[in-house]
Amino acid sequence: MSRPRTNGASRGVRxxxxxxxxxxxxxAxxxxxxxxxxxxxxxxxLEVAVEPDHDFTP
Incomplete structure (x- = not known):
């Protein structure tokens, strides 16, 4: 877990x-x-950083 990149947005709404x-x-x-x-x-x-699977097929 790390600090969110949307930190400014979260501070804006406290x-x-x-x-x-x-x-x-x-x-967790x-x-x-x-x-x-x-x-x-x-x-x-809650910022969820995801990376698509290379072999993803819907």
């Missing part, structure tokens, strides 16, 4: 922000946030 770059980090971040997003008192920005 939101906590995180950036994840792999599947395991995404799952979602586990920490859910199931209680309605209980949060402020917005949260």
């Amino acid at each position: 939101a906590e922000a995180r950036r994840v770059e792999d599947h395991a980090s995404l799952l 971040e979602l586990d920490a946030l859910l199931p209680g997003p309605a209980d949060r008192g402020q917005p949260y920005l």
